[in-house]
Every structure is written in structure tokens, then in C-alpha cells.
Amino acid sequence: MLVKFGEYSLQAGAVEVTRNNKGCLRHDTPNPNPKLRAKLTDLEGRSRRCNVRLIELDRAHRALRPKPAAGEKPRAVITKDIRAARKKRGELKYDGKLVYIYEDYCPEVLDQRSEYKEVMRQLYALNLKPSLLYPARLFIRAEDGSRRRLASAKEAVMGISQ
Incomplete structure (x- = not known):
């Protein structure tokens, strides 16, 4: 009976170690779940909407x-x-x-919007009236009143240089 008790305790210990190794979130992974991260950012942004x-x-x-x-x-x-x-x-x-x-925006949205800071400055200098919609979508209103959406800050920089 003593031997069986020892075996059971060893087996229980092995299961617990395995669970801890697989169940813990490791901080060295770049982005464990991008969909979950996007959902969390969206929910936090919605809760701050009226602030x-x-x-x-x-x-x-x-x-x-x-x-x-x-x-x-x-x-x-x-x-x-x-x-x-x-x-x-x-x-x-x-x-x-x-x-x-x-x-009041959550930190992730502030990081996304900060990518457009220099581009927005250049667009204002060209009298193009840029606007950033939530979370970070750049629209440009031209002098003739037409609106154009740019997908990224890089695309906007390329559009300015042309």
C-alpha cells in the first residue's frame, strides 16, 4: 500500500507539472492570439468612447x-x-x-494613431484636410470636396511623395 501511495503521488506531481507548463502564458511569445488582442482593444476602446x-x-x-x-x-x-x-x-x-x-483612447489605439502624426502634418501643409477616424483610418478631403481613404501611413507617405 505504501508503494502504491508513492506511485500515485508521483503520477499526480507529473500531471501538475505538465499542466503548469502548458497552461501558463509565456511572455516571450510575440502575439499569442491576434484575434483575441484585437477584440480586447476594441472592447477597451468602446468603454472609453464617451470619455x-x-x-x-x-x-x-x-x-x-x-x-x-x-x-x-x-x-x-x-x-x-x-x-x-x-x-x-x-x-x-x-x-x-x-x-x-x-x-480618451486605449494605448494600442494611441500607438496606431501615432504612426500618422508626421503624415498628417505634411497633409495639413498641402491643404488637404486629413482626418483620422477610429481606430486609425486616414481620410483625406481634397480641395474639390472628394474623400479618399488611405489604408496605411506608408501608403499616405507614398501618395504625398508623388
């Missing part, structure tokens, strides 16, 4: 009500139509400092 990032703003005013208890809805922040006001006035300033308003 706004305010840069260089010292304070934000909350609605005048008591601080909510744990589990209750948070107080509202007064920022409604701030983009419309910015468009009408041009620059948005608070206490003499410029305030910048950006959409």
Missing part, C-alpha cells in the same frame, strides 16, 4: 450635491458643450492657460 481627456485644467466643477457613498452613482462634472464652445471661440482658456481637450 474626454482635459489637459492643463487645474479643477473641474462637480454638481452641487454631497459626495456619493460607495456603490452610488458619481456626481456629474460640468463639461457639457465644451467642445462646441471651443469651436466657436477658437482657443479654450482657464485662468489664462490654454486647456486642451482630447478623446
Whole structure:
């Protein structure tokens, strides 16, 4: 009986080691599942869709009500139509400092969009009115009003050089 117990414990140990070796995600793999990674990025982007990032703003005013208890809805922040006001006035300033308003994107989308930074600068210099749609799709509106979609930043660079 002692021998059998020893065999069983050895067998159980071998199974556990095998499971751990196959079940753990290795960090040295380049991209374990690209479809899953794309889905995760999409879900994170959708959850951030309504967020706004305010840069260089010292304070934000909350609605005048008591601080909510744990589990209750948070107080509202007064920022409604701030983009419309910015468009009408041009620059948005608070206490003499410029305030910048950006959409809140997940890090993967920010990396994709950063590839277009230099291309966008060149296109603006050519008066072509480029725009980046979510997540990172470049559209160019020409002076005649026509729109053209470019698949990548490399394609846009080649189009500029022609």
C-alpha cells in the first residue's frame, strides 16, 4: 500500500507539472492570439468612447450635491458643450492657460494613431484636410470636396511623395 501511495503521488506531481507548463502564458511569445488582442482593444476602446481627456485644467466643477457613498452613482462634472464652445471661440482658456481637450483612447489605439502624426502634418501643409477616424483610418478631403481613404501611413507617405 505504501508503494502504491508513492506511485500515485508521483503520477499526480507529473500531471501538475505538465499542466503548469502548458497552461501558463509565456511572455516571450510575440502575439499569442491576434484575434483575441484585437477584440480586447476594441472592447477597451468602446468603454472609453464617451470619455474626454482635459489637459492643463487645474479643477473641474462637480454638481452641487454631497459626495456619493460607495456603490452610488458619481456626481456629474460640468463639461457639457465644451467642445462646441471651443469651436466657436477658437482657443479654450482657464485662468489664462490654454486647456486642451482630447478623446480618451486605449494605448494600442494611441500607438496606431501615432504612426500618422508626421503624415498628417505634411497633409495639413498641402491643404488637404486629413482626418483620422477610429481606430486609425486616414481620410483625406481634397480641395474639390472628394474623400479618399488611405489604408496605411506608408501608403499616405507614398501618395504625398508623388
